[in-house]
Amino acid sequence: MISPLARRLRLGNALRKLRDQAGMTGSELGRAAGLDRTVVSKVENGERRPLDTILRLLDALLPEDDERYRALQRVARDGLARGWWTQPAFAGMGDRQARTADIECGARSIREYQTSMLPGLVQTEAYARHRGQVALDEGAEFDLNGTVAGRLRRQQQISGPDGSEYDVVLEPQAIERLPVPPAVMREQLHHLLTLATTRENISVRVLPVDARLGRGYVPRSPFSLYAYPDAEDLTLVAVDTVTADLLVTEAREAQRYAQMFDQLRDAALSQEESADLIQKAADALAAEA
Numbered sequence: 001m002i003s004p005l006a007r008r009l010r011l012g013n014a015l016r017k018l019r020d021q022a023g024m025t026g027s028e029l030g031r032a033a034g035l036d037r038t039v040v041s042k043v044e045n046g047e048r049r050p051l052d053t054i055l056r057l058l059d060a061l062l063p064e065d066d067e068r069y070r071a072l073q074r075v076a077r078d079g080l081a082r083g084w085w086t087q088p089a090f091a092g093m094g095d096r097q098a099r100t101a102d103i104e105c106g107a108r109s110i111r112e113y114q115t116s117m118l119p120g121l122v123q124t125e126a127y128a129r130h131r132g133q134v135a136l137d138e139g140a141e142f143d144l145n146g147t148v149a150g151r152l153r154r155q156q157q158i159s160g161p162d163g164s165e166y167d168v169v170l171e172p173q174a175i176e177r178l179p180v181p182p183a184v185m186r187e188q189l190h191h192l193l194t195l196a197t198t199r200e201n202i203s204v205r206v207l208p209v210d211a212r213l214g215r216g217y218v219p220r221s222p223f224s225l226y227a228y229p230d231a232e233d234l235t236l237v238a239v240d241t242v243t244a245d246l247l248v249t250e251a252r253e254a255q256r257y258a259q260m261f262d263q264l265r266d267a268a269l270s271q272e273e274s275a276d277l278i279q280k281a282a283d284a285l286a287a288e289a
Helices: 004-021 026-033 037-044 051-061 067-079 088-093 095-104 125-137 144-158 182-198 251-267 271-288
Strands: 109-114 165-170 202-206 223-227 236-240 245-248
Touching (some): 004 037, 004 067, 004 095, 026 051, 037 051, 051 067, 088 095, 088 144, 095 144, 109 251, 125 144, 125 182, 202 271, 223 251, 236 251, 245 251
Parallel strands (some): 109 165
Antiparallel strands (some): 109 223, 236 245
């Protein structure tokens, strides 16, 4: 299963290009399909809409015997699939995390840059629960058990023989700062070290303070890149903000983030050196106990 959201965004992008090639405005396509202009806009923006609505748009743009019609029909069906994050058992994970789970689903590769926190895909249950409790204490409103359950379920995306290629670059404070109690952080670092040294599909690198980035620069916010097995699917970028994730879908912008990530990864310590640094951080916490 490939991310339904990624498939809907691919479909919307393809429909927009077909409409432009036909010299039609959104209003004109809507009239040709017997739909309101706002429906056209919502489909092109990747919002979920019934299959018959999408087929009416395809009928107005392509003949049914066109190979592109059949391909986009399949993409449309994929975009309407419902993943595990929509099941009642995970209703408490929240809309933001559910969208992240959707985007991660079926990704060929996931590349992340994180500054002060460890990403959800490598968090232990204790780390995730403590950070969630801190957010609740500061006034956030969500289901803590549901959020933790969703985070742990998401980690299956990088586990197993068919797990996504996962490449993460961390700022030193992500492993040296204590956003959780020392015992929880020590367990977390050991878990991260195990993933980094035993899983061939997982790469963890630390970007030292004195790293030389050449012409590059350190991003202002954490971000994640998602690429899918089908080259026709868009590469998606989720930029972390305080309350939501900004989703970048435009190809040129996504490419800039990909280049930025490559610069960060190339400037970071090697996997072996990063593992040594993580081990030293864990040992330091053990010495304090």
